[in-house]
Amino acid sequence: MTKVSVIGAGAVGATTADVIAYRELADEVVLLDVKEGFAEGKALDIYQTTSLLGMKTRVTGTTNDYSKTAGSDVVVITSGIPRKPGMTREELIGTNANIVKTVAENVLKHSPNAIIVVVSNPMDTMTYLALKATGLPKNRIIGMGGLLDSARFKGYLGLALGQPTADIQGTVIGGHGDTTMIPLTRLATLNGVPVSSKLSADQLKEISDATMVGGATLTKLLGTSAWYAPGAASAFLVESIVRDQKRIMPCCVSLEGEYGQSDICMGVPVTIGKNGWETIVDYKLNEEEQAAFNKSADAVRAMNTVLKEINVL
Numbered sequence: 001m002t003k004v005s006v007i008g009a010g011a012v013g014a015t016t017a018d019v020i021a022y023r024e025l026a027d028e029v030v031l032l033d034v035k036e037g038f039a040e041g042k043a044l045d046i047y048q049t050t051s052l053l054g055m056k057t058r059v060t061g062t063t064n065d066y067s068k069t070a071g072s073d074v075v076v077i078t079s080g081i082p083r084k085p086g087m088t089r090e091e092l093i094g095t096n097a098n099i100v101k102t103v104a105e106n107v108l109k110h111s112p113n114a115i116i117v118v119v120s121n122p123m124d125t126m127t128y129l130a131l132k133a134t135g136l137p138k139n140r141i142i143g144m145g146g147l148l149d150s151a152r153f154k155g156y157l158g159l160a161l162g163q164p165t166a167d168i169q170g171t172v173i174g175g176h177g178d179t180t181m182i183p184l185t186r187l188a189t190l191n192g193v194p195v196s197s198k199l200s201a202d203q204l205k206e207i208s209d210a211t212m213v214g215g216a217t218l219t220k221l222l223g224t225s226a227w228y229a230p231g232a233a234s235a236f237l238v239e240s241i242v243r244d245q246k247r248i249m250p251c252c253v254s255l256e257g258e259y260g261q262s263d264i265c266m267g268v269p270v271t272i273g274k275n276g277w278e279t280i281v282d283y284k285l286n287e288e289e290q291a292a293f294n295k296s297a298d299a300v301r302a303m304n305t306v307l308k309e310i311n312v313l
Contacts, residue, residue: 001027001028002025002026002027002028002073002242003026003027003028003029003030003071003072003073004020004025004026004028004029004030004072004073004074004075004076004238004242005029005030005031005032005069005072005074005075005076005107005111005114006020006029006030006031006032006075006076006078007032007033007069007075007076007077007078007079007103007107008032008033008077008078008079008080008120009031009032009033009035009038009039009042009043009061010033010078010082010227011082011224011225011227011231012078012082012119012225012227012230012231012234013031013033013042013076013078013079013119013231014031014042014046014227014231015227015228015230015231015232016076016078016119016230016231016234016235016238017029017031017042017043017046017059018046018049018231019231019232019234019235020057020235020238021046021047021049021050021055021057021059022049022053022055023235023239024055024056024057025057025235025238025239025242025243026057026073026074026238026242027056027057027058028057028058028059028060029043029046029057029058029059029060030043030059030060030061030062030068030069030072031043031059031060031061031062032061032062032063032064032065032066032068032069033061033063033064034063034064034079035063036063037063038061038063039061039062039063040060040061040062040063041061042061043059043060043061044059044061046059047059047060066106066107066109066110067110069107069110069111070110070111071110071111072107072110072111072114073111073113073114073115073241073242074114074115074116074117074238074241074242075107075111075114075115075116075117076117076119076234076238077100077103077104077107077116077117077118077119077120077126077130078119078120078234079096079099079100079103079120080092080095080096080099080100080120080121080126081095081096082224082225085219085220085223092121092122093122093125093303093306093307093310094306094310096120096121096122096126097125097126097129097306097307097310097312098312099120100118100120100126100129100130101129101130101133101312104116104130104133104134105133105134108134108136114140115140115142115241115275115276116130116134116136116140116141116142117142117143117144117234117237117238117241118130118141118142118143118144118252119143119144119230119234121176121225122176122177122303123143123144123145123176123252124143124145124175124176124177124180124252124264124265124266124267124300124303124304125300125303125304125306125307126143127141127142127143127252127253127265128254128264128265128304128307129307129312129313131254131265132313133312133313138253138254138256139253139275139276139277139278140275140276141253141254141265141276142237142251142252142253142270142272142276142277143176143251143252143253143265143267144230144233144234144237144251144252145175145176145251145252145267146171146172146173146174146176146181146249146250146251146252146267146268147233147236147237147249147250147251148176148229148230148233149172149176149181149183149211149214149250149267150170150171150172150249150250151165151229151232151233152172152211152214152229153170153171153172153183153188153207153208153211154168154169154170156207156210156211156214157170157188157190157195157199157207160199160203160207161190161195161198161199163190167190167191168188168189168190168195169187169188169189169190170183170184170187170188170189170195171183171184171187171188171250171269171283172184172211172250172267173250173259173266173267173268173269173283173293174266174267174292174293174296174297175266175267175296175297175299175300176252176267177299177300178212178213178215178216179212179299180295180296180299180300181211181212181267181296182289182292182293182296183207183208183211183212184283184289185204185207185208186286186289187283236249237249237251237272240272240273241272241273241274241276242274244273244274245272245273246271246272246273246278247271247272248269248270248271248272248281249269249270249272250267250268250269250270251267251268251270251272251277252265252266252267253265253266253268253270253277253280255268255280258280258282259280259282259285259290259293260290260293260294261293261294261297264297264300264301264304265300266293266296266297266300268280268281269281269283
């Protein structure tokens with residue numbers, strides 16, 4: 001029996017639960033939210049699709065009762081206020097840090113062996129907070145951001161190339177922020193062929209720039225944060241864990257010297273399996289890419305210092 005709990009039944013959390021149920025990645029999915037009846041309503045709505053779509057997953061909801069999440073193999077934390085138009089991820093720290101810390105502590109009381117996936121923004125800092133606050137082994141704390149950024153990167157490449165995104169390989173590393181992420185255009189390929197042979201340097205720069213502000217673009221259009229792609233990305237990560245797929249994907253994890261950084265959580269390519277993240281893959285960055293990564297690390301580290309300033313760590 002595989003059990004996944006999703007904390008936060010807003011648009012991202014509910015979409016995550018819906019995709020997990022639709023793909024039958026778990027026998028049971030539990031949605032939890034602090035708003036009375038909200039998670040129960042979302043869960044019931046998702047569950048009522050099971051007969052129509054032939055799904056066997058059991059979906060339930062609860063209002064702030066963490067005992068219902070007991071025995072979870074994976075817990076996805078989406079809790080916190082969403083990003084609003086004009087709001088930076090840094091501005092989210094004060095509110096979301098206390099929420100994420102409380103959620104992580106409550107989750108582990110009932111699921112001490114769970115792998116925790118952090119989606120809440122600012123994601124790199126919230127992942128670092130979850131790692132430090134819980135004291136869990138580093139492999140059991142994973143930030144989702146790089147996976148979403150890479151999906152957006154491949155989406156923009158697909159539009160420019162006129163090709164299915166499934167045939168495109170592309171990775172975004174670094175921080176999950178408008179100015180800190182690093183789309184690796186040099187390594188992007190279309191069925192093994194470098195996209196640099198099909199797109200001009202100017203086109204690749206436009207795609208890279210669009211990727212970096214991908215979240216802000218959607219926030220401006222929608223008036224709130226996106227949810228379909230973030231939810232799908234979260235479920236994709238959960239799938240590699242519960243099915244022990246050993247997929248290589250960019251996720252925010254604890255670095256201890258890898259990519260030249262330590263005491264920080266940032267997006268790098270990692271192998272994901274039943275134990276959480278298992279190995280960090282070295283992409284052998286060139287000098288320009290490494291410089292960008294170091295600059296990104298400086299920005300993420302500056303955000304992390306806020307955690308101490310507000311006495312969360």
